[in-house]
Amino acid sequence: MTNTVFFPGLGLEFELNRVAFSVFGHNIYWYGVIIAAGFLLAVAYGLWRAPRFSMDPDVITDAIFVVVPSAIIGARAYYVIFNPAVCFTADGSFSLLNAIAFWDGGLAIYGGVIGTIISAVIFCKVRKVDFWSGMDITAYGLLIGQMIGRWGNFVNVECYGGVTTLPWRMCSESIANDLLRGGLLESQQMYDSILEGALGVHPAFFYESMWNLLGFVLLVLIVRKWGRKFNGQMFLSYVIWYGLGRAVIEGMRTDSLYFFGTGIRSSQMLGIVSALVGIGLFVLRLKTTGPASPPFVKVPNEEVPQPEESAPAAEILPEGEEAAPAADTTVPEPEQSVPVAASGEPAALEEEQKEEKQDGGDAD
Numbered sequence: 001m002t003n004t005v006f007f008p009g010l011g012l013e014f015e016l017n018r019v020a021f022s023v024f025g026h027n028i029y030w031y032g033v034i035i036a037a038g039f040l041l042a043v044a045y046g047l048w049r050a051p052r053f054s055m056d057p058d059v060i061t062d063a064i065f066v067v068v069p070s071a072i073i074g075a076r077a078y079y080v081i082f083n084p085a086v087c088f089t090a091d092g093s094f095s096l097l098n099a100i101a102f103w104d105g106g107l108a109i110y111g112g113v114i115g116t117i118i119s120a121v122i123f124c125k126v127r128k129v130d131f132w133s134g135m136d137i138t139a140y141g142l143l144i145g146q147m148i149g150r151w152g153n154f155v156n157v158e159c160y161g162g163v164t165t166l167p168w169r170m171c172s173e174s175i176a177n178d179l180l181r182g183g184l185l186e187s188q189q190m191y192d193s194i195l196e197g198a199l200g201v202h203p204a205f206f207y208e209s210m211w212n213l214l215g216f217v218l219l220v221l222i223v224r225k226w227g228r229k230f231n232g233q234m235f236l237s238y239v240i241w242y243g244l245g246r247a248v249i250e251g252m253r254t255d256s257l258y259f260f261g262t263g264i265r266s267s268q269m270l271g272i273v274s275a276l277v278g279i280g281l282f283v284l285r286l287k288t289t290g291p292a293s294p295p296f297v298k299v300p301n302e303e304v305p306q307p308e309e310s311a312p313a314a315e316i317l318p319e320g321e322e323a324a325p326a327a328d329t330t331v332p333e334p335e336q337s338v339p340v341a342a343s344g345e346p347a348a349l350e351e352e353q354k355e356e357k358q359d360g361g362d363a364d
Helices: 030-053 057-082 096-102 109-127 131-153 173-181 187-194 204-226 233-250 264-287 344-359
Strands: 002-007 012-017 019-023 026-029
Touching: 002 173, 019 030, 026 030, 026 204, 030 057, 057 109, 057 131, 057 344, 096 173, 109 131, 109 264, 131 233, 131 344, 233 264
Parallel strands: none
Antiparallel strands: 002 012, 019 026
16 A cells, blocks of 8 residues: 655655555545546636636536446546456456446546536526526536546556656556556666666656646636636646647546547547637637627525605504594694683782782792
């Protein structure tokens, strides 16, 4: 489970254990942990940038539960189709567990992209959302996931190229053994040279990771400086960019999947074809489709309109109590003045006060 990988030209050496940790006796591999980390970062970025690409983040969240399982199934199916030997045990019997054991490696990126596209078409059709806008934001997630996921190949000591003496050459005993078994070393001396560090292999996983990083940065800068001209621009740019890069890098690898026993590398062929199709669709949509959809803005709930004039609601009082009479808001007419003496009572009160003064009554 542990491999020593070193880069003699850079003075770097790593002890790589494929197992990250164990849970109840079950090993959790770094490959799966790194893939999951790339996925989570891609989702986080997609939810953050979704409104910019006219997509509701809630819709993106719903799509994840459909697209991600489809991508994993597609990635594993692609790998198994072009490398059926992984489905069989040492005695030659078929093993369903071996066929689905993607957590142990064996996920083809192009299979994941195909699964993503198919499930996205169905989801967008059902939910009545724009497919091209959805794939625009997905393109960023694909670049992030692939950029990080390739380091899972590094931990597994896979996805490397042919022999080289470049300063960044990668060396390992497991690499030397694999090349020797595959008949890719011309002599025992070349085998010894890899063990000593005089020879190494191209770190193809690193090339592709950096190619995806550069593509991600370019797409971000394009949107920031020029914006989107049409829906689907970012996704088609990704298809072209990744296809061209994959076609070149795949040609270096020693562990390629071949097209049904032929000498044609499956992913290299698909990279070239997808890049050509992407260029054609890019030009077509640039000339025929309208401008890109504006950024998505969630509209708040509208306030319920109130009647212009309404009688005050009746106050509900406890049983046995009566409501106070409503105040009379009408302006009363001025009453006619009545002579004080006419009422009798004020005049009598005045006479009593005079008598008290005469009798010596208290006065404040």
